[in-house]
Amino acid sequence: MTASTSEASGGADDGATARRESFKEIALRALSTAGRAVAQLASGLNTALLAALLLLRLALTAVTSVVGVGLLAAPASLRALHALAGRERARLARWGPEVVAPQPPPTRLRAALVDPTTHRELRWLLRHSTLGLLLGLLGVLLPISAVRDSAFPLYWTFMPENTTATSLGIGNAHTWPDALAVALLGVGWIAIILGLTPGMARLQSGPGRRLLAAGPDVDLSLRVAELTATRAAALDAHATELRRIERSLHDGAQNRLVSVAVLIGAARRMVARDPAGADELLERAQSAAEMALAELRTVARGILPxxxxxxxxxxxxxxxxxxxxxxxxxxxxxxxxxxxxxxxxxxxxxxxxxxxxxxxxxxxxxxxxxxxxxxxxxxxxxxxxxxxxxxxxxxxxxxxxxxxxxxxxxxxxxxxxxxxxxxxxxxxxxx
Missing domain, CATH: 3.30.565.10 (Histidine kinase-like ATPase, C-terminal domain)
Incomplete structure (x- = not known):
């Protein structure tokens, strides 16, 4: 009875330990994912600020084009648009799959007015300079607010009286319960960061991945490049499979068959002077042959089941x-x-x-x-x-x-x- 109780207690302890380790792994993954998302949002804020400035420049160019002055600045503005789009593609590639760029778009105004790539880049510019900028600001401000409010009980006694206590700009702390309430707000910021920032990062990068990639109306050469990359991946996969099969045959079945040949040769030499020993060697050779056959079947199933x-x-x-x-x-x-x-x-x-x-x-x-x-x-x-x-x-x-x-x-x-x-x-x- 005692032994059974001990075993049950040990099993419960093992289960609790496994649950604690699982919770720890989930927490670490959540922190890692949120940290990566915050860094991605911060990097997006950089291009979003540039996009906002460029949007303002394009608006001024459009206004001044009425009197003819803006027409002279239009090619430079278009080059700046294409350069910023290329910078965003490079940024997105650092945080995920590569965004395949289309053929270089035109910089002459008349050609750009009918160019689909330029149209998509302008749509991305409008979205990234508004929604992308807002998400980037939130991605930077949320961690700052979380650190400020969470650590508030550590420094609130050194602050001047009637100073705003929270990062929201409202409330004052006069007692320790007030300071702890601010810290709870900081915990809330942390929960928001863990729960929402991965989705915010995807929302910020979504327009760039959709609009800055090569579209269905691009030149046939892009499709050729894509097929070339696909063929290279297929050849790499084929070469990897051949290496796996060669390794399986060399390390497994081939060694077994060599062992079979050695055992049969030894048995032939022993059959006259030691029939019992020769029979034992033949039995070992049969076992090795059966194992080699099983490994060959495994390799065959790995090629085509x-x-x-x-x-x-x-x-x-x-x-x-x-x-x-x-x-x-x-x-x-x-x-x-x-x-x-x-x-x-x-x-x-x-x-x-x-x-x-x-x-x-x-x-x-x-x-x-x-x-x-x-x-x-x-x-x-x-x-x-x-x-x-x-x-x-x-x-x-x-x-x-x-x-x-x-x-x-x-x-x-x-x-x-x-x-x-x-x-x-x-x-x-x-x-």
């Missing part, structure tokens, strides 16, 4: 869900078969996603959804884990992205601190 040909994508994904260490629900509705290479990519994407869930997420449940819609195959893998996955980091996610890029597909990862994590892959069926 036979289950795809036998049971289709639905059966293959069901097998992955059954083998996953985390309980997994599957929902597949793909009426028609896709190309074999697309189904193989979908299989490996889900396999890698489930491996990441089992290793890193701490999830209690996962869901796989596959939908065939027209000529597209949409995969969605969701878990209820701790979140905080980095879309740009990790060899697993990089491999998934390369596989999908090889088919000209799209990958989206949403993983806020605390979860849930949702990975969505959109692939052409390629029938």
């Amino acid at each position: 036979p289950v795809l040909a036998d049971r289709g994508l639905a059966g293959a994904l069901s097998g992955l869900a059954a083998d996953c260490a985390v309980p997994c629900r599957i929902d597949v509705d793909v009426p028609a078969r896709c190309a074999a290479s697309v189904e193989a990519t979908a299989y490996f994407v889900v396999a890698e996603a489930l491996t990441n869930i089992a290793k890193h997420s701490g999830a209690a449940h996962a869901t796989i959804t596959a939908r065939g819609t027209g000529d597209r195959l949409v995969l969605r893998v969701e878990d209820d884990g701790r979140g905080g996955a980095d879309a740009e980091g990790g060899s697993g996610l990089t491999g998934i992205r390369r596989r999908i890029a090889a088919h000209d597909g799209d990958l989206t990862l949403t993983s806020p601190p605390g979860g849930p994590t949702v990975l969505t892959a959109d692939l052409p069926c390629g029938r």
Whole structure:
């Protein structure tokens, strides 16, 4: 009875420790995400201030153009617009995926009036100099207010009487309860920073990513450049797979087969003088051959899983869900078969996603959804884990992205601190 009680107590302690560690990891991820978002908002404030000044300059140029003076300054203003847009693309690339620039837009006024790239840059300028400027100011002022109000009890006794106590510019502190109330306001600022700044950063950068990227009406050479990059990614992924297969064969099956050859040779030399020893060597050789065969089957499944040909994508994904260490629900509705290479990519994407869930997420449940819609195959893998996955980091996610890029597909990862994590892959069926 005592031993059982001790074991139960030990299990409870382990569970509490695991919960504390999980909470600590979530808190650290939230702080890291919020810190990155604040830094991104502050960097956006720099270009937003420049955008506001440039917008004022363009407005003056437009007004003075009525009398002809502004026409002389129009090319310089357009060059300043294009330069600022390029600076914003470089800034966005530091905080996320690269924004592919279109062909250099014209600087002559008549050509710029009908140029779609210049129109998009002007729309971005208007949004970034207003909403982007406001968000950047909030991103800078919120941390200052949080530090000021949170630390208020440490210095309020040294402040002159009737001095405003809060960063909002209202209220006075005359007693310790008043000072602690200001500190609670500082805690509120911290909660706002943790909860809202990641969304604010995305809202600030959204217009730039949409309007400053190469649009659908750009020159065909941009599409050629994109396809060239996609082909390079596909070749890199192919080379990586070849290295993995070569390493698996060299380190696994080849060594086993060498061992089989050595054991059989030794058994042949011993069969006349020591039949029992020769029989033992042959038994070891048989075991090594069976292990080599198992490793060869594993390598073959890594190239193209036979289950795809036998049971289709639905059966293959069901097998992955059954083998996953985390309980997994599957929902597949793909009426028609896709190309074999697309189904193989979908299989490996889900396999890698489930491996990441089992290793890193701490999830209690996962869901796989596959939908065939027209000529597209949409995969969605969701878990209820701790979140905080980095879309740009990790060899697993990089491999998934390369596989999908090889088919000209799209990958989206949403993983806020605390979860849930949702990975969505959109692939052409390629029938």
